[in-house]
Amino acid sequence: MNFYRINLLKASVSAGLLISVPMHTTAAEEAVHLDTMTIIGSEQELATIAGSATRIDESMISEFDSTDLNDLLTRTPGVYIRYEDGYGLRPNIGIRGVTSDRSQKITLMEDGILISPAPYTAPAAYYIPNVNRMQSVEVVKGPAAIQYGPHTIGGAINMVTLPTPYTDEGSLDLTYGSDNYYKGRLQYGDTPEALNKQWGYHIDLLSYGADGFKELDNGDDTGFARNDVNAKLFWESAPSAEYAQFATLKLGYAEETSDETYLGLSDDDFSANPNRRYAASQLDQFNSDHSQVHFIHGIELSSSLSISTRIYDQTFNRSWNKFDGFIDGVSAQDVLANPDIFIKEMSALRGDIATSDSEDITIDVTDNDRTYGSKGISLTADYLAYTGSVEHYLRAGLRYHHDYVSRHHTQRGYFMVDGTLEFDGIEDREAKTLNRAESDAVALFLSDELRVNDWLINLGMRYETISGQVKDYLTETESDRNQSILAPGAGVFFQWSDNFGLLAGVYKGFSPAGPASDDSVSPEESINYEYGARYKSGELHAEIVGFFSDYSNLIGRCRASDSGCTVGDEFNGGEVQVAGFESTINHALLHGRYRFPVQLVYTYTESAFQSSFQSGFSQWGIVDEGDELPYLPKHQARLSTGVEFDRWNVAGAIRYTGEAREAPGQGSYSSGISTEAHTLFDLSVSWQATNAVQARLIGENLTDEQVIVSRRPFGARPSQPLTVKAAIRWDF
């Protein structure tokens, strides 16, 4: 972790390779306390890091007024997105081939603190902080990722909150758009003179929502509303203190109500109207609240030693009442895959028939009610030392973490009557799932970043020991599982010339098996390699990195939305190889007062199961050796360009996602079990009316192209249609 003292410390001793950022500056854009926790550090560090890393900064976030992390991460090579609801309420993010399914195989952090509801016990990320209130988003891949477990195979994403400002300042954002989309954000902070500039605070209020672009058969809304309240209290020691220190207390609360569903459409119905939502999903609603307390402390014990501490406690409650198929009937997935065969069931979904007299069709609406908790403490020590001409930047980290999930999934049956779901009157159906799972984990990492001449070598090691328990109250059984893993890694960066550098790295990746899995399921492990080059000259910055992940065992994890398995069950996928390369080219052309920035991000990926087997995991099923992984497009690209002049900024982006399989396979892509390639065009025009007021007009998916982004869990679901937003921002 790098907080400001470390940057200072490193800068003071590293022969100018690193650029320090003073604690307080007078420049308006830097008049902040660096009290938040980045994992990359400065832009200069980014250019010389011994591994792949990307930072999305505040200007990129505001360019399209992003509230959807999915959209934003298309700027990052090696990151795979599976769209779901069109608003990014629960993103599906994968990195370098790990499954994107509910972002469960990446390490998600806010200010360096694990932020998924239960990253060890139930890593599916049903909560992610909203990116709109972030200062930046950092993506780390390769050997550097082993510092940020527990899921290190793909990499880590750290969302960095706005720092406490040094002087009083704030902003008000108001946005209105298609489908009554609205967003209001007010943030304000100060470090009052009256408190000797030692105490500061920051408050961030965010509310956004929409009526939704989908059209329920009964005319009801399909939208959402989300509110975030975050407050930060900052303290730093007096300049005269023997040991420089800072402390930040962060309190956060977020709530969401969304009429979201897992039910999609048959392909034919999708062709007729991709935004249709069947009547059978009319009761579907997701409700959640998330609260968090983060405490971060840093102390500089000497000019070469500093220690940071993070303590966190988070709870997340969610209730998702949603269509879950037919009670004792054909699975909804099979119905939607064969609408011409399961005609009665399709008619029930659409509300076209009355099912009250037909006992063989009862619609299952299940409330997946869960409570998550996550808390822990971590210590990180940074030490700078020298052996001859070799600089060692040593880091040691220790974390104790506990998390849990309690699941209570209750089922109710409904008949379809005149297009309306009517309760079948059976109150005492047994719960589908009633269990509690928890994990305790101790993680230790050590790293040594060596600098000698033009070489930067990073050696690291991560050790985790995890103890998990599951109590199933339905079967009245208990089980536990203990895992330990030692994962070493090494990366190297060679500054070939002032403009050109080479990097390479190898490390052992790891993703623990959940506590509910039996001993036959091995933890997910891989040996990961990366190798590439960076070039930077003036406005031109290019990077290309090849990667190869050699899994000894890939794990598939059953979620409530998967058919034919129990929630939390895990399945071995055996040996799998994923390889590809990712590239980024940034450039800007200058012509008089005009500046034309250009960015191209491209990722190429191949994957292959290394054995043939039949899996009980519905996403895999029958697998043949050589089959490619599902939901992993071979080609992804984003090209953006624009023009900046005077008070205007025009930015356009083209996002391309290649076709992807929805089930393991090879050769040509089969209709019905693959998603089509699609290209989306976005445009943003902003006008800085005054120094304090900025207006922005944003169009996303300008050609209004809607494609099937996924047929899981239940049928085809669309990408977001053309969306237009108008925004105004007042800085004060």
Next chain:
Amino acid sequence: MFRRYISLATLITASPLLMTGCVGSSGSGQSESLDDFPFTEMLANYTDNIIEPSYRSFAELSQTISVSSYCDAIGSDGESSALDAAQHEWLDLMASWQANEMMIIGPLASSDMSLRNRILSYGSNFSHNACAVDQAVIAATEPDFSIVTRRNSARGLDALEYLLFNQDLDHSCPATTEATQDWNDLTDSERKTQRCAYAKFVSADITQQAQTLLEQWDAQRSDFLNPVNTSESLGALSDALFYIEEYVKDTKAGIPTSIINSGCDDAACPDDVESPYTETSFANIRINLQTFKTLLTGGSGLGFDDVIARTEFSDSGIIENLLSDTGAAVSFIDSMDQSLLDQAEAQLLSGDETACTNSAANPDSGSVDMCSLYGLLKRITDRLRVDFIAAVNLDLPERSQSDND
């Protein structure tokens, strides 16, 4: 580590494009495997294009049989033509049902085939009994009569055949049967009228059972097609094919010819012939065979032939041979000019089974047609039991495992 798809040299090469690992492209040739075979589509073809239409056709025909017209015409000038019309309609109805006999699946197979036996009891533990029908005829004159109280031996198509085609108006019961003591004293007209009145009960009951079949099949259709039940559904279809063995070969052909011993120790057993009053047993078998061919191939849609085409047996000619053997049996039936009942009665009179045994063993040169047909049927079922079962990797149906060949 890199054993299959990527080399270390590839990893460290400086060329950006070559930096990409060439991951996997081999595989096991899945295009010709059953991995992606559309079993649900295949089962839907059987359900929606073969089974349900056949059941529905029977149900519709059962509503048109004009027993009432015949009853009204008894004693009038139109009696003969009315009876003739009803008889023709029965023949059509029976022909329709004989196709369904090859589709004893789901509601027809459940509960020891009780629904099937209510529609046609031939071959069951309570198969047609003429005396039981006669007793039911008398009981039906009571005002509170309900046919559901009668055993299957007095119901269904077999009973209706007896009531419409049996020329003998005397009862068929032993002299000791109390219920029929006074029957033979009734006038011909009274006996025709009472039998016809009961025939209306039987006809209405068949219609009701046919409707029940349609409703139950409709209710079970989704379960049959449900991909999680594919294995069971394929097994049920396969079991249905084995009607050709247990019922067609053994019961319809084997028992009357005395090749199969079912308790009749005579040289032949004409009393066990199906449809004895219309002498249409061979016609029934012919329809069974034609339907068998349809079920093998799934008609014009996906069928077992398409499954086998995706297996290692794709070049073995299993389906072609089965179709050929079935065609040979059909042609042989077409070439015969004596009914099964006549042939069985002739063999019974002769008291000699030797020629029959030889004909069954060498059907191409046999001298007893009904026994040669048995031999031809056995060719089909032998191939079905061995080649077909191996190719589609299904278990032998329970009821055929104790075959007494």
